[in-house]
Amino acid sequence: MLHKLNRLAILVGYKCNFRCSHCGVADKKKQELTEVEIRLLRGLLASRHFESLLFIGGEPTLYINKINKVLDGLSQNSGPRVLITTNGHFAKSENSAVETLKKFSKLDSVQLSYDNFHKTFIHLLNVRNLSQACKRLNMGFVVMIAIQSPLDLVLLKELKSVGISDKQVLIQGVHAIGSAAANHIAYSYPSFDRGVLRKKCPNKEKLIYMCGEGFTTCCSQLTLGDDTKDYIHPSIERHTSSKFHRLIRRFSFKELMDKAGLPVKDLAPEYSYPCTLCGLIFDTIKESRPSLLH
Numbered sequence: 001m002l003h004k005l006n007r008l009a010i011l012v013g014y015k016c017n018f019r020c021s022h023c024g025v026a027d028k029k030k031q032e033l034t035e036v037e038i039r040l041l042r043g044l045l046a047s048r049h050f051e052s053l054l055f056i057g058g059e060p061t062l063y064i065n066k067i068n069k070v071l072d073g074l075s076q077n078s079g080p081r082v083l084i085t086t087n088g089h090f091a092k093s094e095n096s097a098v099e100t101l102k103k104f105s106k107l108d109s110v111q112l113s114y115d116n117f118h119k120t121f122i123h124l125l126n127v128r129n130l131s132q133a134c135k136r137l138n139m140g141f142v143v144m145i146a147i148q149s150p151l152d153l154v155l156l157k158e159l160k161s162v163g164i165s166d167k168q169v170l171i172q173g174v175h176a177i178g179s180a181a182a183n184h185i186a187y188s189y190p191s192f193d194r195g196v197l198r199k200k201c202p203n204k205e206k207l208i209y210m211c212g213e214g215f216t217t218c219c220s221q222l223t224l225g226d227d228t229k230d231y232i233h234p235s236i237e238r239h240t241s242s243k244f245h246r247l248i249r250r251f252s253f254k255e256l257m258d259k260a261g262l263p264v265k266d267l268a269p270e271y272s273y274p275c276t277l278c279g280l281i282f283d284t285i286k287e288s289r290p291s292l293l294h
Contacts, residue, residue, distance in 0.1 A: 009054040009208045012063040018087050020117040022185055024178040031212035038069045053080040060084045061100055068105045076106055085111040087118060091126040097133035109140030116152055128162035144170045148185050175275055177221045189269035196272050197254035204249045215239040220275035222282055230293045243293050253277050260284040
């Protein structure tokens, strides 16, 4: 089972220079990787093969020194493909973007978060500057858009005006966690999509290391809430052998609902989103059928 888990994301720290109204981690403690955790991760990368390594936050460019310590010893020509997800604050010019990206000891691709929420803090020209900087450095580049409604897709026209093609854009709905939940700005589904019941966790083949906590598969409300002990574990082995991980790998959401004793009928539209439905399922399991997790 472990050999399939070949993608690792590392949440380096929660510090960010933006205060987006939809941020999922805005209320988390301001933790960041410690020296002990950096040594743990460096040893993990030396002993286990990962195809990709994604650094997330917070804002990863505020933690370049820590990221480079994690990457210490990795070959430039082999090993995992290294990516970051960034808000692009540093791309006020093409040259400043190049200078920042070159500070990473290894970096293959950049994912820029740009949408109606991030537009409060950065200009469209930052997108162009970062795209051009990645071209100069022979790095991959994509733009990630979080939308509250299909009307937000008008952003695609803006992105095309600075040379970003549709193939370079990833679209996701705003998830009702953190600030998005508090501000009531999650993506609005017109009705419940029963197709979600056939799906399994979209993250089931991934691993995430959350600074100050440990390894998990979930990047949503189960691990961004207060009670995370059943979902985050100190080692990969502990996590992959946990009842939680076995449940999400093996069963569809419909099967998990059956185990939780939840009726399928009359589900609200917001449960069309897999992570929201998963949160409902495991909150119910914790309350009424805890033996499934312990």
